Every structure is written in structure tokens, then in C-alpha cells.
Amino acid sequence: MKHVYTVGQVNTYIKNMFNQDFLLNRVYVKGEVSNCKYHSSGHLYFSLKDESGALSCVMFAGQRAGLGFRMRDGQRVIVLGSVSVYERSGSYQLYAREILQDGVGQLYEAFEKLKNELEEMGMFAQEYKQPIPFYVRKLGIVTAPTGAAVQDIRNIALRRNPYVQLILYPALVQGEGAADSIVRGIQALDEMGLDVLIVGRGGGSMEDLWAFNEEKVARAIFDCRTPVISAVGHETDTTIADYVADLRAPTPSAAAELAVTDIRELLERMSTYRKQMDAVFRHRMEEYYRRLAVLKGRVQQISPRTQLYEKRMRHSELQNRMEQAMEQKFSDRRNSLNLYIERMHGLSPLLKLQQGYSYTEGPDGKAVTGIDQAAEGEMLRIHVTDGIYTAVVEKREKVERG
Numbered sequence: 001m002k003h004v005y006t007v008g009q010v011n012t013y014i015k016n017m018f019n020q021d022f023l024l025n026r027v028y029v030k031g032e033v034s035n036c037k038y039h040s041s042g043h044l045y046f047s048l049k050d051e052s053g054a055l056s057c058v059m060f061a062g063q064r065a066g067l068g069f070r071m072r073d074g075q076r077v078i079v080l081g082s083v084s085v086y087e088r089s090g091s092y093q094l095y096a097r098e099i100l101q102d103g104v105g106q107l108y109e110a111f112e113k114l115k116n117e118l119e120e121m122g123m124f125a126q127e128y129k130q131p132i133p134f135y136v137r138k139l140g141i142v143t144a145p146t147g148a149a150v151q152d153i154r155n156i157a158l159r160r161n162p163y164v165q166l167i168l169y170p171a172l173v174q175g176e177g178a179a180d181s182i183v184r185g186i187q188a189l190d191e192m193g194l195d196v197l198i199v200g201r202g203g204g205s206m207e208d209l210w211a212f213n214e215e216k217v218a219r220a221i222f223d224c225r226t227p228v229i230s231a232v233g234h235e236t237d238t239t240i241a242d243y244v245a246d247l248r249a250p251t252p253s254a255a256a257e258l259a260v261t262d263i264r265e266l267l268e269r270m271s272t273y274r275k276q277m278d279a280v281f282r283h284r285m286e287e288y289y290r291r292l293a294v295l296k297g298r299v300q301q302i303s304p305r306t307q308l309y310e311k312r313m314r315h316s317e318l319q320n321r322m323e324q325a326m327e328q329k330f331s332d333r334r335n336s337l338n339l340y341i342e343r344m345h346g347l348s349p350l351l352k353l354q355q356g357y358s359y360t361e362g363p364d365g366k367a368v369t370g371i372d373q374a375a376e377g378e379m380l381r382i383h384v385t386d387g388i389y390t391a392v393v394e395k396r397e398k399v400e401r402g
Contacts, residue, residue, distance in 0.1 A: 008087065015085035018092065024083040029055065029094055030102060033075045046071060048079060048094070057081070059096040066236055067099055068205075076102035100206075107206050111213050114240060118215070123222050123244055130227040130246045133195050135261055138165045140189035140197040140226070142182055145170035149202045149231070149252040156256035161263040167194065173201040178211035183220040190224045197224065198255045199241060200231030212239040221245055231255030359383040371398045 005013075018024055031048030038044055042061025047054050057079060059067070071077070081096040100108055118124065139157060143149050150168065157164055169185035172178040182199065189197055199221065201209070211217065212232045221228050221244045230245035231252040242248040249255035300306050360368040361381050368374050374393050382389040 007090070011085055011087040011090050014092075015087060018084045021083075026080070027083060027094075028078055028080050030078045031055065031076070033071055033077055034073050036071045036073050038071075044071060044096075048077075056091065056093040057096050058093055059099065063097050066097075068236060069101065071099070078102055078108070107210060107213075111206075111240070114213065114215055114218075115243065118218055118240065118244065123218065128222070132227050132229065132247055132259065135266075136161075136164055136195040136259055138167065138192075138194040139259055140192065140194040141166060141168045142171050142185035142189065142197060142199045143168070143201050143252070144173045147202055149200060152251075152253040153198060153231075153256040156253055157260045160257065160260045163263070164260055167192065173211060174204070174208050175211075179214035179217050182211055182217050186217075186220045186224055186228070190226050194226055196259045197226050197228045198231055198249075198252070198259060199228055199245070200249070200252050200255060201233070202252065203234040203237060209233050209237060209239055212241040214240075217241055218244045229255045229259055358389075371396055 029048055031050050031054075034047045034049050034054070036044070036046040042064065044059040044064060044067075046057050046059075048057055049055070059081075078100045079094060079096045080098040080100075081094045083092060083094050085092045122128070141150060141153055143153075145168065154166060157166060167189065169189055171185040172181035186197065186199060199212075201212075209232055212230070218240045221230070221241055227246045229247045229249050230239070230241045231249040231254065232239045232241055233251075235250035247258060249258050360383070362368050362374055363379055366373075368380060374380055374396075376393050376396060378393050380391050380393060382391055
């Protein structure tokens with residue numbers, strides 16, 4: 001009793017053994033469906049049975065996207081998954097990743113074999129993928145001439161860009177001779193120098209889509225000089241053509257959207273860019289005009305013409321000031337002269353004479369201003385305003401002035 005283990009330890013040990021087994025990590029199991037239950041969580045629980053036994057299975061909700069049919073009891077299916085232990089119950093079960101109806105089992109094995117071979121050859125390598133042109137003028141389509149696929153491509157392409165030229169190669173996409181027809185379509189359109197090719201068809205079963213899993217179709221796509229968009233089936237369908245093509249579209253409609261640029265969106269974007277460029281250009285021009293005005297002002301300040309004009313203005317100003325100063329001087333002198341004239345006028349002998357005064361001079365011609373300057377009997381000359389009196393001094397009388 002030295003080595004005693006818990007139930008959980010044993011279950012974990014067994015689970016690790018299952019997980020380390022390479023075969024059980026990817027195994028195909030064929031059987032009849034029984035006890036099939038779709039749980040409200042989205043998980044799918046069922047059992048696979050045959051004449052020798054039964055195996056519990058579960059497909060989680062995240063894996064059900066690839067399930068192309070509804071499971072029911074009694075169906076014969078092939079399940080791809082891994083076997084592991086559910087530790088809580090100690091039971092092992094198959095965790096399903098893909099479920100195929102038994103009729104397509106051989107096709108799926110052929111698909112996986114060819115896929116692996118082409119992948120080893122490098123035909124799926126990213127470095128061989130050609131970029132899809134942004135603006136497509138000529139679009140080639142390899143598909144059936146009737147059906148929803150070509151109409152979807154046509155409607156969406158013309159709606160996004162009514163100027164795009166669509167060239168259809170009517171190919172067989174199902175049944176005998178379909179692969180050869182698709183190859184001829186790819187090669188024929190590749191010789192026409194188109195911008196992009198869309199190769200595809202609408203949805204269907206694996207048998208319906210099998211032409212796009214043929215090696216000749218894959219090699220025709222790989223050798224095509226024109227970029228190829230594959231558009232086979234629905235979003236959940238995957239073919240060899242999808243791996244080889246330069247771009248895979250989940251549906252034909254999506255292929256048209258990927259191939260043809262929406263010209264309305266492009267025009268709107270160009271209009272937005274034009275407005276932005278105009279705004280930037282106007283802002284730049286306004287800035288340049290402001291800088292030009294500043295530089296022009298500086299040039300004008302230092303230009304000979306401006307300097308000469310300023311000198312002339314300064315000279316004119318000085319001349320005006322000088323003339324004003326001279327005029328002021330003349331005015332002041334004129335006023336002073338008038339004042340002196342008035343003063344002189346007040347001292348004028350003639351004025352005095354006009355006021356009733358007279359001027360007397362003696363025989364010697366000198367002015368007589370005192371009583372002692374003329375003797376009695378001497379002749380005097382008396383000047384008045386309009387003439388001269390000659391008089392004889394008869395008597396002298398001295399008068400004392402206060």
C-alpha cells in the first residue's frame with residue numbers, strides 16, 4: 001500500500017496517455033449516429049455505434065460552424081477529432097472537429113491527400129500570391145453562364161463601378177468535363193491581359209464542388225499570370241482552388257466586392273482629399289502672403305526710392321518749418337518796426353506842431369529852449385505846421401515852472 005493514488009490522479013494520468021498518443025489526436029471514426037442531442041449551449045452530443053460497440057462523442061459550439069447538415073439518429077457519418085478523457089466522469093470520448101456524411105469520405109481523403117501534396121510543393125506559399133490591383137478596369141469571370149453566382153458578381157461589380165468591363169467565360173462547374181472547362185476558361189482569359197479573374201460558383205455538396213479540387217484546376221490557377229480570386233460555394237466551403245488562388249473570397253458576391261473598388265466611395269474620398277488639400281493650400285498661401293507683405297514692407301523701407309521719398313518729406317518738412325520760422329521772424333520784426341514807428345511818430349516834431357506847438361530858432365539857427373538864449377530886439381524864426389513866423393523879441397519874462 002505504498003503507492004495509493006486518488007481518482008483524479010488516475011484520470012489525469014490516463015488523459016495524459018491519450019493526449020500523447022499521436023493517432024488519437026487526429027483520428028477518423030466511422031459509424032451510425034445515435035442519442036443525438038442539440039444542447040441549448042450550442043454543443044452537440046451524440047454516439048457513434050456499429051455492430052461491435054459504441055463511442056461517446058461531443059462537438060462544441062465553436063466547431064459547429066463547419067457542419068453543413070443537421071445530425072439525426074440513424075445517419076452514417078465520418079467524424080474527425082481527437083480521443084481524450086473527461087476527468088469528471090472518468091470516461092473517454094471523441095471530441096469532434098469535423099463531421100462528414102459517409103458518402104463523401106473517400107472524396108475527403110482524396111482532398112486531404114492532394115492538399116498535402118500541393119502544399120509540400122509550395123503552391124500555397126504566400127510569396128507566390130499576386131496582389132489584387134486597387135482599380136480594376138477589366139474583370140474576367142470563369143463560372144457557369146446561368147445561376148446566382150454570375151448574377152451576383154455582375155450586379156455588385158456594376159453597382160460599385162459601372163465603368164468596369166466584365167468578360168465571362170461560360171464554363172462547366174459541375175459534373176464530367178467541368179475541371180477541363182474551368183482550366184480552358186482560366187487560360188483563355190489569362191491571354192486577354194485582364195486585371196483580375198474570378199473563378200468560382202455557388203454553393204453545393206462536396207461532390208458538386210469537386211471540380212475545384214482537381215489538380216489540373218489548381219495548377220492552372222497557380223500558372224495564371226493574372227491575379228485570381230477564388231469564390232467557390234459558401235463561406236464554410238473550402239476547396240483546393242481557395243488555397244492556390246491569390247485571394248480567397250467566401251462567396252461570389254464577396255469576390256466582386258474584393259475585386260471592384262467602389263467608385264462612389266473613391267470619389268467621395270477624393271473629394272475629401274481635395275477639400276483638405278484646398279484648405280491646406282489656402283492656409284499656406286495666406287501664410288506666404290503674410291510673409292510676403294512683411295518682406296515687401298522691409299524692402300520698401302530700405303529701398304532707394306523709399307529713402308529718397310523720406311528724405312524729400314523730411315526736406316519739405318524742414319523747408320516748411322524754416323519758412324514758418326522766417327515768417328514768424330518777419331512778423332516779429334514787422335511788429336517791432338510798427339511799434340518803433342508808433343513811438344517815433346509820437347516823438348515827431350511835425351506831430352507836435354499839428355497839436356498846436358511850435359519850434360523857435362534863434363538868429364544862429366539853433367533851437368531856442370530857454371529865456372536866456374535870445375535877447376530883446378533879436379530876430380527869431382517860429383516854425384508852425386504850415387509855415388514860419390519871423391518875430392522880434394520885444395520883452396523877456398522869466399517864468400518859474402513848478
